[in-house]
Amino acid sequence: MKVQANGLAIEVEDTGPHGAPPVLLVMGLGMQLTAWPASFVETLVRAGHRVIRFDNRDIGLSARLDHLAVPNLLWEGMKVRFGLPVRAPYSVADMAADAFGVLDALGVREAHVVGASMGGMIAQRMALAAPERVLSLTSIMSSSGARHLPGPRPQVLQVLMSRPKDHSEPAVLAHYVRLFQAIGSPGYPIPPDELRKRIRESMRRGGYRPAGSARQMAAIVADTSRAQELRSLRVPTLVLHGADDPLVPLACGEDTARRIPGAQLVTVPGLGHDLPPGGVERLLEPLLPHLAVGSQR
Template sequence: MKVTANGIQIEVEDTGGADRPVVMLIMGLGMQLIAWPDALVQALVDAGFRVIRHDNRDSGLSDGFDHLGTGNLFWQGLRHRFGLPVRSTYGLQDMAADALGVLDALQIDRVHVVGASMGGMIAQRLAATAPARVASLTSIMSSSGARGLPGPRADVLGLLMRRPPRAGEDALVAHSQRLIRLISGPVYALDDAVVGERLRAAMRRAYRPKGLLRQMMAVGGDTTRAGLLARIACPTLVLHGDADPLVPIACGRDTAQRIAGARFVAVPDMGHDLPPAVVALLLPHLLDFLHTAVRATPRSSS
């Protein structure tokens, strides 16, 4: 379903029914709400939660900003590398406001926010700037965005910056498969056929390459988030794989160190993806944390 949030149309999936504590899942760069594994969503529902997922702006079935152009990614990347401001169409704070608008549209007072990768960055901003609405924060394979943290491995960065094929589903799937194979790590990589099926389903639902570029620049332009993390007072869990070649584990450690009382869990052999074996590793940590956070949250505001 679509809701009006922060002045734009946002696609939302609402699972699990009312009168339950609410978990909001925020997905990462260029990804859609369907990228959250069914097994993870179902495990949360089975554990007694209502699960809210949405397509971020410029992805999936939510409103896009193609009329505003993309700017020059290469030039903005150089500016970021040399510590100069990155000019973006919108910022991660705008995307956090979109998430807040979804809560308003659904008349939800407080949520347990779980974000993956860029979604973790958005979740961090939501927890830091709207503390009354966030009962707990879980940041998965994400970063504080602080200067000086390590970036993607060179081969991953090179493929990420390569222009995708202009046409043809097979070529686009092959291009994306190469990237997923690199970032998943050697231990928990999915079979190519499974990845291909997942990619085709996503592309047929929505293919938004220009939106991906604008989201990338929003991440690059988010230079003040690290300083905001000290404001976060809710229970916080940071989950990060020790084999992540896209967002190295030092980024997760830094995030946890900047949030008072945050719990950090290093996940052995996890890369930058959520295949079934990784979901099985994450769920015990996530469910235990969420149940503890619910017990610490007044029932009327969870």
């Protein structure tokens, strides 16, 4: 269903009893709400939660912002290296305001916020902006955004910087298969046929939106102050990170946990930068008790 959130039409899925403690799931760069595995959502619902997912702005079935410029990511990345300000069409804080707008549209005052990758950054921004509305924070395979942290492995960066040879479904499918195989979990590999099926379903639902992904990436790059601000957080925080993440290395999760007072860090061996069968269950093991403690606030 569509809701109006922060002035934008945002696609939302709302699962579970409305009287249950709400869990807001925030997905990462260029990814749709359907990237949260059904088993993850179902387990949270069985544990007694209301689960709210949404497509971030510029992705999936949510508002396209094609009236905004497409940033030159190479140029903006160079500016970061030299400590120069980055210009982004919108900010991670704007995306956090979208997420609060989703909660407002559903009549939800406070929720557990669980974010993956860029979604973890958005979740951190939510907790900084309105901690009284965040029952607990969970940051999965994400980062504080501190400048000194390591980036993707060279082979992953090479795939990230490549583009499909055209916008046909076979070409885009082949591109994303290469990408997800490059960032996937060595301990929990997804069979190639299953991976292609997931990507094809995602493409047919929300289309290929490279301009939206570029604007989201610019927002990430421009969010340079969050690392210092995290020291002020007093929200119960769980940081989950794969030990074998080739896109956002484990050091990024470790840094996030160090910066947030009282944060718990759980490392999952064999997990990369995805949510594969087997790996999802390892993430749920610490997540469920964390949500139960946050609900007692």
